[in-house]
Amino acid sequence: MHQTDICIKFAWNQVMQISVFHCISSKDVEETHAHPFVSTHYSRMAEEEWMVHPAFEMDGGNESLSIAAAAAYNVTVEEEDTWAQQQQEEEDSMRLKTVCIFWFEGVLVPVAGSAGLLGNVLSVMVLQSKDLDLTASFVNLLTTLCVFDSLFIVCVNLFYTLPIHSELYETELIPYLTPVLLPLVHIVLTGSVYTVVAVAVERYWIICGGGGGGGQQQQTGKRFVLAIVVFSSVYNINKFFEVSVEYATVEREVWNETYSAHHWVNVSQAQVAITSLRADPDYLKAIIIANFVVMVIVPLVILSACHVLTYRKIRENTRRHNAISSHQRRDDAMAMLFFIIIFFFVLCHSGKFVLNFYEISQVFYDEEDKRWPLWAFLLTRVNHFLLVINSSVNFFIYCFRDAKFRDTLIKLLGLKRCWESSPVTAATAAATARIGSSLGSATDTTRAETIELVSKASSKRQNGDKRNTSMV
DSSP states (O other): OOHHHHHHHHHHHHHHHHHHHTOSSTHHHHHHHTSHHHHHHHHHHHHHTTSOOTTOEEETTEEEOOHHHHHHHHHHHHHHHHHHHHHHHHHHHHHHHHHHIIIIIIIIHHHHHHHHHHHHHHHHHHHTOGGGOOOHHHHHHHHHHHHHHHHHHHHHIIIIIHHHHOHHIIIIIHHHHHHHHHHHHHHHHHHHHHHHHHHHHHHHHHHTSOOOOHHHHHHHHHHHHHHHHHHHHHHTGGGGGSEEEEEEEEEEEEEETTTTEEEEEEEEEEEEEEOHHHHOHHHHHHHHHHHHIIIIIHHHHHHHHHHHHHHHHHHHHHHTGGGSOHHHHHHHHHHHHHHHHHHHHHHHTHHHHHHHHHHHHHHTOOOSOOOOOHHHHHHHHHHHHHHHHHHHSHHHHHHHHOHHHHHHHHHHTTOHHHHHHOTTHHHHHHHHHHHHHHTTOTTOHHHHHHHHHHHHHHHHHHHHHHHHHHHO
């Protein structure tokens, strides 16, 4: 064999070693050999039987490397570098996805969800108290919001968190639960969104429209709740027909007691599969458009309109503060509290809004490759955490913004005596009153209660002076 033939063989062997070096495991070697770049050179070497490559030319009877051969070699190296770079980018992307899923859905979601569940249960218990001086419709809607938020937290943890921490749950239970959990997640999320919308409409109706009697308000609240439950269920009923359970034969590693070693066996395992309905492109486009309108456009428009109109009415009531009743002042204070809830609602749903905007933009493109980009995948995981935060934060808003809610909660937990004996109680009440003033709520309940406490203290001091005078 000529010296040039040996050099050619060495060059092709180096290419193959580089190709195999980038494989993750020995099983991936077969996939590497199937790569177009590698398989092409394998076939060429087989055809030439390790003889002179076609890129080499004869020049005066002597074998020499021509300019064409050098160019072909450079192209080969560039192709290999590009493919290796793509493989590295895919590995980095997969590693980033794994870390994001673990921390957001495996750690932060259950932590925030646990606090949210406790807060929602306490909120329901406090809202049933008559000491809060709230309208019946408002109480019914806030209670419904707590129920929807609690169900959403439970469903998200069952669907996203538990499979991360339990392989048995992921392989044996989640395939059977997915056809039920997936629709439930959408139903309770829709119910939560439109309960917030209903509360905004109810506040506008009470403050701007005058509301009605207690019995009428209670009936109105029940009608709101019934309409929300029915609409959320009907709108998402198609989700029950989008996925199904199928069985496939997979390899599973088991422990053999006889040989004291692991071996692979073929077993039948349940897997989640999309149905023909979900795979239909026309159906998918219709769902994306409907979701964008129903879950983004309609809630934002109604919330914005009710917020502006209600705020104008509250400012008008503030200018004539002495001319309105205590119930009206209480309704205005609850409206200001609800404005904070709306702010957190929009903030925590911003990730979902961005993803819906991206989905609707992709509907009008006919590109075959519509893979979910990396930023959208990561934002989806962050969005799950933000939605859980939104379902957990309302209890803390109630405690921070409403003194009557705090007092009722303290009484419910049996901490009233400890609270009253605390030396920081007076300072906390004064600081809360200042915060309420800075937030622009001229009808804050804390301020009214502070005035009431001052008047009581003055009356007690006057009675004490009278007793002292009589004793003298």
